[in-house]
Amino acid sequence: xxxxxxxxxxxxxxxxxxxxxxxxxxxxxxxxxxxxxxxxxxxxxxxxxxxxxxxxxxxxxxxxxxxxxxxxxxxxxxxxxxxxxxxxxxxxxxxxxxxxxxxxxxxxxxxxxxxxxxxxxxxxxxxxxxxxxxxxxxxxxx
Numbered sequence: 001x002x003x004x005x006x007x008x009x010x011x012x013x014x015x016x017x018x019x020x021x022x023x024x025x026x027x028x029x030x031x032x033x034x035x036x037x038x039x040x041x042x043x044x045x046x047x048x049x050x051x052x053x054x055x056x057x058x059x060x061x062x063x064x065x066x067x068x069x070x071x072x073x074x075x076x077x078x079x080x081x082x083x084x085x086x087x088x089x090x091x092x093x094x095x096x097x098x099x100x101x102x103x104x105x106x107x108x109x110x111x112x113x114x115x116x117x118x119x120x121x122x123x124x125x126x127x128x129x130x131x132x133x134x135x136x137x138x139x140x141x142x
Contacts, residue, residue: 002026002059002070003033005040008048012068013040021066026059028093028117029073056117072117079119096122101129 004012004026012024027033033051040049062068072093077086080094095115102111116122 001053001056002028003030003051003053004068005033005037005049006052008050010052012052012054013044013047013049023066024062024068026054026063026068026070028071028076029088032071032073032088076118093117098122098126101125 004024006012012026014022014024017023025036027036030051037049037051040047059068059070063070069089070093072088072091074086074088076094076096077088077091078084079096082091095117096119097113097115099113102113105112114125116125
């Protein structure tokens with residue numbers, strides 16, 4: 001899940017964006033969040049900070065409202081085709097999916113397609129689906 005650096009009350013720390021707008025930073029990469037925590041503790045030693053998970057929906061909503069940045073993993077950006085070494089700050093979060101594992105959404109609804117914030121998670125889901133179909137004798141249809 002996206003992970004901000006937060007204070008002891010579990011409130012994400014806010015950073016001042018150009019123009020003075022306060023923004024929370026939600027990291028899709030927990031290691032990047034941990035690195036930010038080290039920096040935050042140096043900058044604000046009086047705060048009892050930590051990294052906490054936050055729901056994907058909440059992170060997307062706050063980012064779409066301009067109240068937060070959702071910072072993708074550099075590794076996932078590269079998996080999505082970004083040049084190696086690209087800064088993840090300010091980039092869109094890549095999502096990975098596979099049409100072959102979509103499901104029927106029911107009457108009057110389109111298909112349901114699971115999306116993943118990690119390419120490796122998407123590939124694992126595809127493998128699991130292929131294994132399940134193979135176990136039913138239908139892997140050739142996958």
